[in-house]
Amino acid sequence: MNFPADFPITEKWPARDPGVLQLYSFPTPNGIKIPIMLEEIGLPYEAHRVTLAQSDVKSPAFLSLNPNGKIPAIIDPNGPDGKPLALFESGAILLYLAEKTGKLLGQTTRDRHIITQWLMFQMAGIGPMFGQMGHFFGKDAVKAENSYARTRFADETRRLLTVLEAQLEDREWIARDYSIADIAIGSWVRQIERYGEDAELAVDWLDFENVHDYLDRFLERPAVQRGVNIPTREG
Numbered sequence: 001m002n003f004p005a006d007f008p009i010t011e012k013w014p015a016r017d018p019g020v021l022q023l024y025s026f027p028t029p030n031g032i033k034i035p036i037m038l039e040e041i042g043l044p045y046e047a048h049r050v051t052l053a054q055s056d057v058k059s060p061a062f063l064s065l066n067p068n069g070k071i072p073a074i075i076d077p078n079g080p081d082g083k084p085l086a087l088f089e090s091g092a093i094l095l096y097l098a099e100k101t102g103k104l105l106g107q108t109t110r111d112r113h114i115i116t117q118w119l120m121f122q123m124a125g126i127g128p129m130f131g132q133m134g135h136f137f138g139k140d141a142v143k144a145e146n147s148y149a150r151t152r153f154a155d156e157t158r159r160l161l162t163v164l165e166a167q168l169e170d171r172e173w174i175a176r177d178y179s180i181a182d183i184a185i186g187s188w189v190r191q192i193e194r195y196g197e198d199a200e201l202a203v204d205w206l207d208f209e210n211v212h213d214y215l216d217r218f219l220e221r222p223a224v225q226r227g228v229n230i231p232t233r234e235g
């Protein structure tokens with residue numbers, strides 16, 4: 001396959017610089033992980049704004065790249081064997097970029113497995129549960145008639161924060177050195193405060209001192225400060 005000729009997504013989102021990695025995303029908790037990673041590792045890329053409107057994320061052009069119709073996704077024109085590689089699922093993309101560049105995946109095989117473990121913990125636990133919490137507590141949520149769902153997802157979010165709090169008791173980052181696991185987890189922990197006071201109270205957010213300090217460290221990183229606004233929300 002050749003890039004861009006064999007990739008229909010480029011009809012709706014043309015590549016201005018087809019030689020560099022193409023990012024299709026929007027600044028949501030899953031969406032910001034990849035620009036943060038790209039900023040951390042210094043790999044040249046071009047960012048395309050794919051909004052959560054059905055006309056973007058569920059368009060035939062975007063579905064040709066991710067049949068699941070969700071951001072983020074990438075095309076690396078310089079993939080394995082020098083051929084283009086298209087990928088969706090933020091965890092898979094983080095692993096790919098870490099392997100490609102040899103960065104943020106630890107120094108040893110042992111480190112790598114532990115980092116992957118925490119990455120999976122985010123993908124399978126934190127992402128879905130914090131995401132559902134946002135659905136029932138976020139500013140657009142329909143609140144009153146969903147008390148069962150609100151309790152369930154707040155309880156589960158609090159439980160996951162408790163796991164993080166314990167893991168961060170004696171370390172700065174989730175798996176020793178800063179890694180793709182922190183990019184994945186930090187991007188979602190940041191979201192709790194963005195849900196607002198109602199959500200913070202429901203999960204006892206103030207009780208999680210280690211997680212707060214961790215979030216501060218994460219947000220202090222220049223690559224994170226740049227990545228959270230790529231692509232910009234408005235065109």
Ligand SMILES: N[C@@H](CCC(=O)N[C@@H](CS)C(=O)NCC(=O)O)C(=O)O
Binds near residue numbers: 069089
């Ligand atoms: N497991 C996926 C989840 C991606 C995901 O949920 N993306 C959301 C934004 S955070 C999305 O595109 N939603 C649009 C929709 O579902 O229509 C990943 O980590 O990449």
